[in-house]
Amino acid sequence: MPALTLRDILALDPVRSTEPELLAGEGALDRPVRWVHSSEVYEGANFLDGGELLLTNGFGLADADEATRRRYVRELAARGAAGLAVEVGRSLVLMPEEVVDEARRLGLPLLALHRVVPFVRITEAANRAIVARGLSGRGSAVRPWGGDHTTALLADLADGQALNQPEVEARAALAGFHPGAGARLIGVSVHGARDLGVIDRAARALGGASVLRAVFPGDALALVAMPGAAATRQDAVRGGSRDVVRAAGSRDVVRAVQEALRAVAEAGVTVAVGHAVAAAGGWLRWSETLRAARTTLELALTVPSAEPAPCEGPLVTSSRALTLERELTRGGVDANRDRLARLVQHTLGPLLAWEAAHPSDLVRTLEVHLRHGCSPTRTAALLHIGRQSLYQRLERIESLLGLEIDDPDLLGDLLTALCAHRIVRGVRAATGEGLRTVA
Numbered sequence: 232m233p234a235l236t237l238r239d240i241l242a243l244d245p246v247r248s249t250e251p252e253l254l255a256g257e258g259a260l261d262r263p264v265r266w267v268h269s270s271e272v273y274e275g276a277n278f279l280d281g282g283e284l285l286l287t288n289g290f291g292l293a294d295a296d297e298a299t300r301r302r303y304v305r306e307l308a309a310r311g312a313a314g315l316a317v318e319v320g321r322s323l324v325l326m327p328e329e330v331v332d333e334a335r336r337l338g339l340p341l342l343a344l345h346r347v348v349p350f351v352r353i354t355e356a357a358n359r360a361i362v363a364r365g366l367s368g369r370g371s372a373v374r375p376w377g378g379d380h381t382t383a384l385l386a387d388l389a390d391g392q393a394l395n396q397p398e399v400e401a402r403a404a405l406a407g408f409h410p411g412a413g414a415r416l417i418g419v420s421v422h423g424a425r426d427l428g429v430i431d432r433a434a435r436a437l438g439g440a441s442v443l444r445a446v447f448p449g450d451a452l453a454l455v456a457m458p459g460a461a462a463t464r465q466d467a468v469r470g471g472s473r474d475v476v477r478a479a480g481s482r483d484v485v486r487a488v489q490e491a492l493r494a495v496a497e498a499g500v501t502v503a504v505g506h507a508v509a510a511a512g513g514w515l516r517w518s519e520t521l522r523a524a525r526t527t528l529e530l531a532l533t534v535p536s537a538e539p540a541p542c543e544g545p546l547v548t549s550s551r552a553l554t555l556e557r558e559l560t561r562g563g564v565d566a567n568r569d570r571l572a573r574l575v576q577h578t579l580g581p582l583l584a585w586e587a588a589h590p591s592d593l594v595r596t597l598e599v600h601l602r603h604g605c606s607p608t609r610t611a612a613l614l615h616i617g618r619q620s621l622y623q624r625l626e627r628i629e630s631l632l633g634l635e636i637d638d639p640d641l642l643g644d645l646l647t648a649l650c651a652h653r654i655v656r657g658v659r660a661a662t663g664e665g666l667r668t669v670a
Contacts, residue, residue, distance in 0.1 A: 234264070234265075235364045236263055237259070237261070237262055237313055237340055238260040238261055240264055243353075243357060243360065244356070245348055245352040245353045246348075246356075246357070248348045249316075249318075249344035249348045249353070250346045251316065251342045251343070251344055251345075252343040253340065253341070254331050254335075254341045255341040256314065256335075256338055257340075259313075259339070262282075262313055262340075263282060263313070264283070264357070265280070265281070265313070265361070266283050266284075266358060267353065267354045267357040268286065269285075269287065269350040269351075269353075269354060270285060270286075271288060279307070279312055280310075280311075281310060281311030281312070282312075282313050283312055284312070284313045284314045284315075284316060285312055286316045286344075286350050286353060286354070288317075288321065288323070289317045289319060289323030292317070292327060292330065293322050293323050297327075300329050300330050301329050301333045304333040304337065304341075305337065307339060312339065314342065315334065315340070315341050315342070316342040316343075316344055317330075317341070317344065319344065319345060320345060320346075354397070355401070358397055358401045359401050362380075362398065362405060381406040381444070382445040382446075382447070384399070384402045384443070385445050385454070385521070386445075386447070388517055389452060389518070389525055391522065394518075395514070399514040399517065403443065408442075408454070408456070409441065410510035411456070411458055411459070412511075413458070414456045414457060414459065414509075415456070415484050415508065415509060415510065416454050416457075416508050416510050416516070416517055416520055417454070417457065417484060417485060417488050417504055417506070417507050418452075418453070418504070418521035418522070418523060418524035419452070419454075419488065419503070419504055420452055420453075420502070420503045420505075420521075420524040420528040421492075421496075421500065421501070421503075421528075422450050422502075423497075423499050424496070424497070424500050426451075427444050427445075427451055429497070429500065429502075430451060430455075430492075431444075433455075433491040433492045433494075433495050433496075434491075436495060437457070437487060441455075441456045443456075450528070452525070454521065455488055457484040457487070457507070484507050485504055485507050485551065488504050489502075489548075489549055492504070493545060493547040496544075497545060498544055498545060499545070500545040500546070501532055501546045502546070502547040502548070503524045503525070503527035503528035503531055503549065504524060504547070504549040504550065505520035505524035505549075505550050506523055506549075507520070523550040527549065527550045527552075527553050527557065530553050530556045530557065531548050531553065533564065533657045534553075534656075535653045535656055535657055537599065537602060537649070537650070537653060538602075555647065555650045556650055556653075556654060559647070560654060564657075567654075568655065571651040571655050574647070575648055575651050575655060577648075578644055578645065578648035579594065579648050579649070581632060582597070582628060582632055591624075591627075592614070592624075593624055593627060594649065594652065595614075596610070596621070596624045596628070597625075597628050597645065598649040598650075599614060600621075600625065600636070601636070602646070605636070
């Protein structure tokens with residue numbers, strides 16, 4: 232399906248209501264319009280990328296001299312604008328002759344809008360039509376997993392495609408996703424689920440949460456919109472588990488989403504939750520939390536967990552739980568493998584040499600102990616050993632490394648090296664198969 236043209240834009244009801252008059256560019260009415268903007272900035276057209284129809288009330292043109300007006304039209308044409316629409320009758324009584332002359336000389340479509348219609352009505356109608364036409368035209372040739380609005384938008388956000396906020400909001404609205412004022416968005420990536428049921432059940436448990444979700448090959452991806460504080464507490468009280476209610480009431484929305492997913496996901500499913508971002512923060516924030524969830528899922532499926540694995544149930548983790556893993560693998564696991572291996576050997580070499588000759592569980596014991604505040608009670612319980620056995624392991628570790636493991640100055644180095652060791656082990660386990668990539 233061809234792109235929306237300037238001729239198509241002129242046929243839209245909000246545009247027709249302005250009683251538009253074409254003053255120049257009659258031969259360019261069939262050029263495609265990529266987006267419709269309104270702006271009263273007359274110092275230049277550098278914010279345009281090409282293919283835009285620009286709306287202006289003419290206020291800046293009213294007091295400009297002839298040279299400035301001509302330069303303004305030339306700059307729009309040079310940036311590849313699809314056309315210029317100027318409201319006349321209020322700020323600008325008549326269209327300046329030099330503007331018409333320059334537009335005709337350059338072949339730039341110039342419209343005089345003779346009746347006042349809020350520009351927001353025009354841009355909303357036009358941009359929704361542009362998005363709808365573009366998505367129906369791209370179809371599955373661009374996204375082999377489907378051409379629906381939701382799937383295409385989530386894919387573009389997760390892939391970090393160059394977008395703009397009006398486009399994202401228009402496409403989200405077409406998909407029925409309307410984050411409210413003050414809402415916080417959390418990206419979710421799910422592996423091992425048969426369909427979107429786990430996400431939908433979690434959304435119901437969260438009460439007031441709205442969700443944008445789609446299935447991709449092998450995985451599901453979602454944006455969960457948690458409403459503002461008062462709404463979240465009220466909706467959580469109406470439904471959901473006690474843990475979800477407690478987390479929502481405390482405003483830890485990431486934990487609330489994790490608890491809801493943990494309560495409804497089946498055994499064998501792996502879920503990764505991104506960080507919380509403000510819905511009003513712009514499409515880059517939307518993209519960040521989706522990409523964080525996807526990267527975290529990749530790590531959860533590739534890198535052995537620092538904690539003893541649960542006997543049953545799903546694995547639900549978050550980007551903040553794997554912050555160190557994500558930082559150590561920034562730029563890709565393979566690109567960091569040699570650097571991480573050197574770090575591990577430098578910090579943990581004697582301990583790893585001992586384990587190679589004497590099968591034991593000293594490395595994992597050290598990491599669990601450090602991650603839980605060096606609490607012997609908690610560490611022993613998690614490892615399912617007695618405290619005396621734990622003390623013997625800790626003494627052996629300190630003897631091999633020649634240091635006191637509860638020294639605060641060593642905590643960062645040791646945890647970083649232990650995390651790097653798990654990453655390297657995960658890479659070795661994946662050798663021959665290739666590291667899995669989440670779509």
